Amino acid sequence: xxxxxxxxxxxxxxxxxxxxVSAQEAAKPAKYVFFFIGDGMGSPQITATRYFLGTVNxxxxxxxxxxxxxxxxFKSGGLxxxxxxxxxxxxxxSTASSMASGEKTLSGxxxxxxxxxxxxxxxTEYAKAAGKxxxxxxxxxxxxxxxxxxYAKVPSRNNYYDIAVQGLTGDxxxxxxxxxxxxxxxxxxxxxxxxxxxxxxxxxxxxDNDAIRNLKPEDGERILMIAPxxxxxxxxxxxxxxxxxxxxGGDSLSLADMTSSAINYLKDNEEGxxxxxxxxxxxxxxxxxxxxxxxxxxxxxxxxVQVAVDFAKDHPDETLIVVTGDHETGGLTIGFATTAxxxxxxxxxNQIISYEDFDKRVAKLREDGxxxxxxxxVVEECYGMxxxxxxxxxxxxxxxxxxxxxxxxSMLPKAQRVIGEQESFLYGGYEPFTVTSAHILNNKxxxxxxxxxxxxxxxPVYAQGVGAENFLGFFDNTDIFFKFMSAMNLTPDIVKTAxx
Ligand SMILES: [Zn+2]
Numbered sequence: 312x313x314x315x316x317x318x319x320x321x322x323x324x325x326x327x328x329x330x331x332v333s334a335q336e337a338a339k340p341a342k343y344v345f346f347f348i349g350d351g352m353g354s355p356q357i358t359a360t361r362y363f364l365g366t367v368n369x370x371x372x373x374x375x376x377x378x379x380x381x382x383x384x385f386k387s388g389g390l391x392x393x394x395x396x397x398x399x400x401x402x403x404x405s406t407a408s409s410m411a412s413g414e415k416t417l418s419g420x421x422x423x424x425x426x427x428x429x430x431x432x433x434x435t436e437y438a439k440a441a442g443k444x445x446x447x448x449x450x451x452x453x454x455x456x457x458x459x460x461x462y463a464k465v466p467s468r469n470n471y472y473d474i475a476v477q478g479l480t481g482d483x484x485x486x487x488x489x490x491x492x493x494x495x496x497x498x499x500x501x502x503x504x505x506x507x508x509x510x511x512x513x514x515x516x517x518x519d520n521d522a523i524r525n526l527k528p529e530d531g532e533r534i535l536m537i538a539p540x541x542x543x544x545x546x547x548x549x550x551x552x553x554x555x556x557x558x559x560g561g562d563s564l565s566l567a568d569m570t571s572s573a574i575n576y577l578k579d580n581e582e583g584x585x586x587x588x589x590x591x592x593x594x595x596x597x598x599x600x601x602x603x604x605x606x607x608x609x610x611x612x613x614x615x616v617q618v619a620v621d622f623a624k625d626h627p628d629e630t631l632i633v634v635t636g637d638h639e640t641g642g643l644t645i646g647f648a649t650t651a652x653x654x655x656x657x658x659x660x661n662q663i664i665s666y667e668d669f670d671k672r673v674a675k676l677r678e679d680g681x682x683x684x685x686x687x688x689v690v691e692e693c694y695g696m697x698x699x700x701x702x703x704x705x706x707x708x709x710x711x712x713x714x715x716x717x718x719x720x721s722m723l724p725k726a727q728r729v730i731g732e733q734e735s736f737l738y739g740g741y742e743p744f745t746v747t748s749a750h751i752l753n754n755k756x757x758x759x760x761x762x763x764x765x766x767x768x769x770x771p772v773y774a775q776g777v778g779a780e781n782f783l784g785f786f787d788n789t790d791i792f793f794k795f796m797s798a799m800n801l802t803p804d805i806v807k808t809a810x811x
Contacts, residue, residue: 340800341631341777342583344438345619347382348410349612350403350457351594351605353639353768357383359602359656359758360609362645366656375654380609381617382634387779390769392787393638396425399767403594404468406637406788407460411435411587413792413805421456421474422464430464434792435483435585437801442582444485446573450566450611451591452490452545453478453537457637461587462487472497475505479512479535485584486576488523488536489569490591491545509535520562526572528579536572538564542667549592549665550611551604566590567614574622583629585799588615596665597641599741600760602753603662605643623776631776631798635791639768642761647754654757658704661695662752669693670742677722686718686744694748696755710751717747739763 349356357380364378395405395418402418409415412422412431422431435445449458454471462484463477471494478484495505509516515531517523523536538547540556540563548556553563570588577584590612596604616634623630645654664672672693676686684698691697696704698711706714717737720728721744728734738746740763753759772791774782778798786794789807796803 339628339777341798342629343578343622343626343631344443344583344585344795344799345616345630345632346410346585346587346795347590347612347616347619347632347634348407348457348587349590349593349609349634349636350451351597351638351640351765352590352609352612352636352770353643353766354771355639355643355645355768356593356597356605356609356636357771359643359645360606360613362654363603363606363656363659364610366654367660370657375656380613381620382613382632382773382775385632385634385773385775385779387774387783389772389782389784389786391635391772391785391791393770394767400765401638401767402468402765403456403637404460407457408433409788410635410637410791411460413789413796413803413807415789419468420466421459421468423466427466432804433461433483434795435461435587437796437803438585438799439483441799441801442580443799444577444580444582444584445483446486446577446584446586447478447484447488448566448569448573448586448615449489449589449591450547450569450608451589451595452493453487454492454494455490455591457589457591458487458489458587472502472505476508479505479508479514484533486534486536486573488517488534488573489538489566489589490547491537491541493545506535520564523564523572524568526576528576530576534576536569538569540564544595546592546595549596549604549667550607551663552665552668553611554607555663565614566611567618570615570618574618578622585795588612588619590615593636594640597639597643597760598739598763599666599749600641600739600746600753600763601666601749602643602756602758602760603659603749604665605641606659620775627776629777631774631778631795633772633774633779633782633791633795635772636770637788639766639770641763642766642768644759644761645757647757647759649754650757656756658695658752658756659758661704662693664693666741666745666749669745669748673721673742673744676744677724680722683715683718687714690714690744690748694752696748696752704752704755706751713747713751714744717743721745 361377365376395401411433454474456468459474463474514535517536593608781794
């Protein structure tokens, strides 16, 4: 009996030891930290993309099947509020500052308090001081608000040149890449261009696909890499256009390509890395009410997250991946007045172009003085919608009327257009023929936008890996900073307060 008791005691002791070891392991700080931000990506964008992919991949299914994205299977997550100091419809500058630095501020302000006097300290500075390498990737220009909040402090997000210079002359960034610079030269005559500044500060500049794809740690002390085929506003191509370009024999880099190269460059470091990857064009597509382009941007972000998920498979006890949005854009929702309980997401597969590239087609139509019929032939080619009866995407008489009104406005030179309340409501400042094509296709599929601006929806947060349990529940965007700090076992200089 005594023997049995001592055996049992030994067993209990063993179990307790195992328990404490695993508790210690759970408390191990995250070595490799990924923070993915879909700009303008709320729950509707993610959900719509899941149904879109599920529909396209299961054409014979009698009901909509939601496909999983790389991050929608993550085991931890939550929902966060995104309001800023003055608005529940915040912008990317205040929201990125809140997530990067743990404090609220005004829209348009990057890492300054509401009085534009006191500077915030972004998480990248703490991570760098702790020995981590820092990577910043964005599909939009590198001086844009979201990436800027992870390396710059400026009273206005429009100080593009100052943002770029701070990033390149500061000692936080090891690698920055994706889009280009919106304002590579300063306004003063004696201000150097940012590429010269990059060189002086030890950056190796990569601007071709092979060099970016094959990036190795020995390629330079610090890396600035910019996709060579930039689209409008010095951003990378829209994913829907990139896929079309590559299908036609082109070679356009994806956000996943950029992420993969960044990992290869940063991973061989004893303390690991902190990497922020932004899918920045989701937001722009939502401003333009272009649902298909939005969903392809969401897919591009999901593909980039997949690269991190694959990396984490080799480093399961050391990697943390967090995916979220900064705010919702466009008031996108699933369901529309005329489709009620029906959805026809298969229609969306007919759109092969972003609003930005379609605008170029509209400009050409205007230049050529094209007829309405000629213009509608281009709509059929790019969106699948037809004036002929009996087709899958035949337009109704009232839809043709809306297209005709939009065509009339779009064929006028911009200076001659009269934009009243009604036109602002219908077109939101976008090319009327383009935005009307998107609206009609969205509505036919069972989707709609309520705004051309940001909204105040709460945003889902997905987390996986070491410290992912920190991101469970309902919280504010300022908490993201503290949750990352805790996952990396770092101590913030600021105290989290209820008002923040
Ligand atoms: Zn926006």
